[in-house]
Amino acid sequence: MRLAFILSEIGSGLRRNLSMLVSVILVTFVSLTFVGAAGLLQMQISQMKGFWYDKVQVAIFLCVDSSASPSCAAGPVTDQQRQNIRDLLASPSVDPYIAGEPIHESQQEALGHFKDQFANSPIVDSVTAGQLPESFRVNLENPEKYEVINEIFSSVPGVDVVIDQRELLEQVFSVMNVASLVAIGIAVVMIVCAVLLIATTIRLSAFSRRRETGIMRLVGASKTVIQLPFVLEGVIAAVIGAVLASGTLWAVSHFFIGEWLATEYPNTAFISSTQAVLLAPGLVLLGVVLAGVSSLLTLRRYLKV
């Protein structure tokens, strides 16, 4: 009986306050979408890290004719220098940092890779093997230890430059991190809007039903019976907003990332729409907590029990 009664109270409250309710739903929807977008970006970053960090290498480029660095002053790398570098890579001071065997990429192989990579570009036809440096590709035991390798090799005769491919990725990640920070920033502003709007809505709702709540008080209705319909009103609106936000995030990850980005960039690991769905319970919970807390605080002030 009491449950049915509370439900009917909620129903009448929702009908009476429909336009405010729609605005609460929309604001929670937008704010939680931004929260979720930030979450998706972070998931994407960690996905890409996992995917790329296994593959990225430190490349030790050797001198060619056109190299300008001081260690290349003597011209292109000699066989003696190449052997020195090979020995150094195998020496006890370097070996512990390296995972697996260093791979040597000759100029001819470099040209092959280059041609694959820029297959659609007219530049391919004008490049010869002599223009591309040969290199040693090294997988690091711990990718953070790049500086050690750089220190040891960058001044060795015959080495042009040591490049950490991870650094290139880090730039991509830092852009994505900034994007997710921006999303969080917008989300925070929107959440503040949502909380204030929920508070105002509940306040109006409590005011428009002050006659009922006054009588409820007089005949000895408990605090729960009096307050619950109002709190649930806000919570229901927030849950609807959270569900809409989850749906939007799923749609974006499924149609935009899954079906478009993933086909455009087949070599990149993208998050799946299933991962976006994992965010949904979190968003709903966040919506429930925000709406519940803000309506309880409002009721404490504006609804005497």
Place this chain on the structure above:
Amino acid sequence: MVSSPEPWPRTGMKWAQKAAMIRFDNVTKVYDRKSRPALDSVNLEVDRGDFVFLVGPSGSGKSTFIRLVLKEDRATRGAVYVAGRNVANIPNWRVPKLRRGIGVVFQDFRLLPNKTVFANVAFAMQVIGRKRAIIRETVPEVLRTVGLEGKDHRMPHELSGGEQQRVAIARAVVNKPGILLADEPTGNLDPTTSQGIMKVLDRINQNGTTVVMATHDDGIVDEMRKRVIELSEGVVVRDDVQGIYAGAGEAVL
């Protein structure tokens, strides 16, 4: 007639058998430090089954008395006992239980305009979680007691003032409280209608409910010949067992 021989609420507190229903023990209530107290060292007792008129001009403290009994306000000094319990010692979460033992009627009826007569009375039972079957059984009974048989499905605006007040009384007693507080229940009604309301209140009192009625209506007080407590500027100036509205000093004879 309220059919139940036991007027106390089944879910309410244990009402002390012997103790006074309402006891004010040196109660002072100050709303604003700069003005005089609304109640000033009031001592009074209302026994179980009493019918008491609380008279006095506006601002004499009648409404404050009612608010203190309901624990809407706290006494500044002194203690208010309801059914033997000091209301100051009732924790906030138990206050609803206190209020279930007390029915209240106001001058302005306070009905819900969008609910029928039946729904208005049933509302008081729904919000304390009564079963639907019990509500369907009890509400018509109570409506009969207050003389509103067959008007279950009217809306409040279709009723006369007297009938609306009867609905309010039905709502106040439907949960079978031990005490009925009436704050100027006839204030908006003509004398004939008021008499009808008094008959209803008397009948409820006959059934064992303690009734405290704050009023300005001298005709009614004189006719009923019940106990009269007169307040003036927050002080009890008269307490007659079978009194009339005007005190001896006020030269009616």
